[in-house]
Amino acid sequence: MAKISVLFCFIILFALGVVDCHRAQEKNGVYELKNGNISAKFTNWGASLVSLIDYINSSSPFGAIVGRVANRIKGAQFTLNGKLHKLVANEGHNTIHGGSRGFSRVVWRVVRHQKEGSHPYIQFSYRSFDGEQGFPGDLVVNVNYMLVGHDTMIVTLKANALNKPSPVNLAQHTYWNLGGHNSGDILSHKIQIFGSHITPVDRQLIPTGKIVPVTRTPYDFLKPHTIGSRIKKLPNGYDINYVLNGGKGSKLRRAAVVHHKKSGRVLELSTTAPGMQFFTSNWNKDFKGKGGYIYKPHAGLCLETQGFPDALNHPNFPSQIVRKGKPYSHSMLIKFSTTSTSA
DSSP states (O other): OOOOOOBEEEOOOSSTTOOOGGGTTSOOOEEEEEETTEEEEEETBTTEEEEEESSSOOOOOOBEEEOSBOSEEGGGEEEETTEEEEOOOOBTTBEETTSTTOGGGSBOEEEEEEOSSSSOEEEEEEEEOTTGGGOOSOEEEEEEEEEETTTEEEEEEEEEESSSOEEOBOEEEOEEETTOTTSOOSTTOEEEEOOSEEEOBOTTSOBOSOOEEOTTSTTOOSSOEEGGGTGGGSSSOOEEEEEOSSOSSSOOEEEEEEEETTTTEEEEEEESSSEEEEEOOOOSSOEEOGGGOEEOTTSOEEEEEESOTTGGGOTTSOOOEEBTTBOEEEEEEEEEEEOOTTO
8 A cells, every 4th residue: 555655734833932931931842653654743832733744754844723712703802701801813803813822822731742652642731821812711721642553643632611611612723735845736636525514704704603505606515626626716715614514512523535636645534523614825925934945825725623713703603612610622533545646
């Protein structure tokens, strides 16, 4: 069976060397997991996935955990139990990914690390203080990455409120390019998304509160299509939350399958989360990456399993409020394989 070569994953993190003053005692580090053909590297800066490779020695930038609330919150505020909470606005008048110093921009503590064995794993922990970026309550967050077999990674995210109710919506913000980091854009990748509805957005990419079907729209990937076959029908590209099929509950459900025909590489994603943000790196400027390679628009794709964006301001969306004794839990299963390049 052909090996998976380089699976490119990255997130742009500005001022990487800045350490959260509240966790200055923790040091940045890089930690590796190995199991057969698969090797993964992580850093405790943002509990981030650094690279996912096989025997070929290649790495790539970061793919972090975002929170306390991933995605966007309109007006950088929400009301909980009759109290208005004002947050740090870091995208115009709105908050995105927990604010200017969200969970992707702090140093996490490494709780456990088993590099090799039948189920190598690493567990990160972060204690978010009451009022951090405007969010209420002390919160303990744990992220566990585990390699299973020679082709699967399981990501488990948990959070416990210690004293006050608080919103929690964590996402793993990796960007993927199955062709490799210097292979160009992801428009030739074929994707199938197991979500028959989306939460449409306004011009600021804030959900309107509606839930609409994808049929007869450019968002319809219920059957596999290349990303480039429909992207020009949208103003900038894909940046939308899919309502995943499978109903309510915490069971694992299929979210997406991505196939890169030229290399034959396949990524299959399952999750317990109700939604998934599909994003095609619609940035309007170039970024300098590994080896000086310039990442242009659509250089990678994101599959961020999550609660619905701006759920705090839409009572018809699934609640993201976590209370003491009722913890937050979210799991992802990512499986890699290869097919014939003629498939």
